[in-house]
Amino acid sequence: MIHFRSDVAVLGAGLQGAGVALELARRGIETTLVERDALAMNRASLRNEGKIHLGLIYANDTTHETAFLQLRGALRFRAILAR
Numbered sequence: 001m002i003h004f005r006s007d008v009a010v011l012g013a014g015l016q017g018a019g020v021a022l023e024l025a026r027r028g029i030e031t032t033l034v035e036r037d038a039l040a041m042n043r044a045s046l047r048n049e050g051k052i053h054l055g056l057i058y059a060n061d062t063t064h065e066t067a068f069l070q071l072r073g074a075l076r077f078r079a080i081l082a083r
Contacts, residue, residue, distance in 0.1 A: 006030040013040035
């Protein structure tokens with residue numbers, strides 16, 4: 001068994017997990033990022049299902065609200081990804 005001495009453990013080094021871990025560490029919170037794969041972002045974040053999209057799969061939403069919701073959510077990651 002491996003023991004970590006940190007305040008927070010983030011499970012999964014996909015796009016969201018890696019972003020959350022980096023942001024927490026940037027704020028001075030001791031963080032451990034745990035990933036079962038040898039490489040970060042090598043699973044869901046590498047495949048189409050894990051990529052940020054603009055809601056284009058919601059073709060029945062004629063109001064485009066779903067697309068705008070997805071876009072607003074994706075843009076919130078901009079600052080984290082830029083760092």
